[in-house]
Amino acid sequence: MSTDKNKQPGATAKLDTLGGTHSFPIMEGTVGPSVIDISKLYAQTGQFTYDPGFTSTASCESKITYIDGDEGVLLYRGYPIDQLAEQSNFLEVAYLLLNGELPAKGKFEEFEHAITHHTMIHEQLRHLFSGFRRDAHPMAVMCGVVGALSAFYHDSTDINDPYQRMVASRRLIAKMPTIAAMAYKYSVGQPFVYPRNDLDYTANFLHMCFAVPAGEYKVSPTLARAMDRIFILHADHEQNASTSTVRLASSSGANPFACIAAGIACLWGPAHGGANEAALNMLREIGTVDRIPEYVKKAKSKDDPFRLMGFGHRVSKNYDPRARVMQQTCHEVLAELGIKDDPLLDVAIELERIALSDEYFIEKKLYPNIDFYSGITLKAMGFPTTMFTALFALARTVGWVAQWMEMIDDPAQRIGRPRQLYTGYTHRDYVPAAKR
Numbered sequence: 001m002s003t004d005k006n007k008q009p010g011a012t013a014k015l016d017t018l019g020g021t022h023s024f025p026i027m028e029g030t031v032g033p034s035v036i037d038i039s040k041l042y043a044q045t046g047q048f049t050y051d052p053g054f055t056s057t058a059s060c061e062s063k064i065t066y067i068d069g070d071e072g073v074l075l076y077r078g079y080p081i082d083q084l085a086e087q088s089n090f091l092e093v094a095y096l097l098l099n100g101e102l103p104a105k106g107k108f109e110e111f112e113h114a115i116t117h118h119t120m121i122h123e124q125l126r127h128l129f130s131g132f133r134r135d136a137h138p139m140a141v142m143c144g145v146v147g148a149l150s151a152f153y154h155d156s157t158d159i160n161d162p163y164q165r166m167v168a169s170r171r172l173i174a175k176m177p178t179i180a181a182m183a184y185k186y187s188v189g190q191p192f193v194y195p196r197n198d199l200d201y202t203a204n205f206l207h208m209c210f211a212v213p214a215g216e217y218k219v220s221p222t223l224a225r226a227m228d229r230i231f232i233l234h235a236d237h238e239q240n241a242s243t244s245t246v247r248l249a250s251s252s253g254a255n256p257f258a259c260i261a262a263g264i265a266c267l268w269g270p271a272h273g274g275a276n277e278a279a280l281n282m283l284r285e286i287g288t289v290d291r292i293p294e295y296v297k298k299a300k301s302k303d304d305p306f307r308l309m310g311f312g313h314r315v316s317k318n319y320d321p322r323a324r325v326m327q328q329t330c331h332e333v334l335a336e337l338g339i340k341d342d343p344l345l346d347v348a349i350e351l352e353r354i355a356l357s358d359e360y361f362i363e364k365k366l367y368p369n370i371d372f373y374s375g376i377t378l379k380a381m382g383f384p385t386t387m388f389t390a391l392f393a394l395a396r397t398v399g400w401v402a403q404w405m406e407m408i409d410d411p412a413q414r415i416g417r418p419r420q421l422y423t424g425y426t427h428r429d430y431v432p433a434a435k436r
Contacts, residue, residue: 017045031066048419060247060413064097064402065238074321076236077101085325090231090395091115091201094173097236097402111170112201118174119195119204121182122152129186138183138390139268145179146172147261157255159408168256169401177201180394181208184387202228205394210382222336223381226329230374233322234392236399242267246400247407248416256404263400264393273389273396279310280375280385283344283351292350300360310372311355312365319367326373327352333377348376 012023013036022044025037035058042048051057066075074081077096084093088102095103095111103111128148132141149171150157156168182192185208193208203219206227211217237243245266249259267273286295298306339345352368355361378388407413 015041015045017047019045019047032068042419048421050421054244054418059239059244059416060407061410062239062403062406063100064406065236065399067238072319072321074237080321081233082321082325085229085232085322088232089200089202090228090235090398093232093235094398097398098169098405114170115174115201116197116204118171119178119197121175121178125149125152126182126192129182129192132186134186134189136187138180138187138387139264139393141183141186142179142390142393143261143264143268145183146176146264147258149175150255150257153257157257159250159253159255165256165405165408169405172256172260172397172401176394176397177205178208180387180390181205183390184209184383187384187386200224202231220336222332226333226377226381229325229329230377230391231395233325233370233374234395236396236402241269241272242396243400243403246404250404250407251413251416253415256401259404260397260400263396267393267396268389273392275309275369276371276375276378276392277385277388279371280344280379280388282309283347283375286347286351288343289346289350292347292354296354296358308351308355308366310375311361311368320369322370323368323373326370326377327368330373330377330380333380337380339380342380344379345376348372 011026013026015022015024022041024041026034027037028034038049049057064077066078067073076084076093077100079096079102084096088096091112092103092108094115095108125145125148128145129141132144153168153171156164156171158164178195185192191213193211193213195204195208199207199219203224206219206224207217239247242263246259246263249262250256254262270278286292295306295308298304299308334340334342334345352372355366355368361367375385375388378391379385383391
């Protein structure tokens with residue numbers, strides 16, 4: 001979409017400021033609210049807007065993901081997320097996000113082959129893991145290792161070369177499961193398991209995580225399918241904090257590996273990628289079903305700082321479509337593993353029932369979100385809570401890469417430079433130490 005095509009002929013928004021009245025063009029996307037183009041606001045008025053968190057500001061133009069939180073809509077390149085999760089697979093979704101269209105058979109086979117045969121990491125890079133403390137958080141390890149990729153793959157760091165950008169994007173998508181699995185193995189003190197080309201993307205990841213040299217590990221098709229859905233559901237989510245971080249880093253011309261490492265660092269925050277870990281910790285704090293009324297009361301109290309984690313969403317004000325798919329996937333995994341008498345699961349099921357029937361939660365639109373169900377699912381599959389955000393980073397790498405590539409091709413993009421409302425001291429003269 002070009003900017004000119006998006007402008008409504010003659011449609012403007014008028015702004016009355018201290019310096020007079022100014023007009024700014026109104027732009028339309030293919031769907032969603034219109035936007036006011038204020039790119040020339042400072043030039044015309046000498047003033048900026050004040051928008052903490054940029055929640056009312058479009059920082060870019062994008063064709064990748066669309067969210068309507070009020071209606072519970074999430075589209076990848078126009079395709080509903082539930083259709084992709086039910087009918088597609090993660091690598092096909094990755095191709096879609098990167099290229100804009102679902103692949104023809106031949107193109108998908110080439111893409112799948114390229115990803116499969118790039119899963120190995122440089123052997124010297126493997127030794128980097130031993131430099132971390134044995135109890136290092138997997139996200140700390142991933143930040144360091146992914147950032148270090150630029151020191152090993154010099155032939156794919158030139159962002160002005162379309163071929164090198166393509167190679168870098170495939171390397172990141174291919175190697176992230178290997179890096180994440182190695183971070184997990186390192187955290188539990190087990191030997192690394194190398195990738196296998198005879199397994200698909202998700203089954204290969206589970207094998208690298210849970211296989212040991214002492215015995216054979218057979219990947220459950222149900223668990224592999226569940227993991228694949230989790231990856232699809234987390235692949236992209238518009239201009240969230242980590243995606244915006246990747247775009248901001250890349251706006252300076254930084255290499256792709258550094259940009260993705262920046263995204264991983266941002267994702268680590270408990271208000272973003274760490275939300276599913278926080279949700280599971282909350283279930284542990286509640287402990288048993290009989291204590292739920294006490295915590296629901298705390299959640300409803302304006303004077304109590306306690307919050308129910310895993311409910312509601314910054315953007316989604318309806319039942320998140322990802323949560324619907326994740327709910328089904330969660331129950332499939334629990335059935336496959338025969339988990340019935342799990343106190344955390346009992347607490348989760350009762351909380352879910354309350355949230356979907358209690359007027360307070362319905363009125364506040366505090367529906368169970370994807371983090372609520374994914375935390376339970378990943379715990380059941382055998383992942384420790386410290387790995388939850390690492391798995392999120394693995395999946396979101398595809399979205400980050402797609403957004404990074406789109407940004408580089410966008411002629412309207414400039415280096416990110418938010419402005420500020422300065423409230424500090426004005427001019428002060430320096431006073432020598434002896435006179436202070």
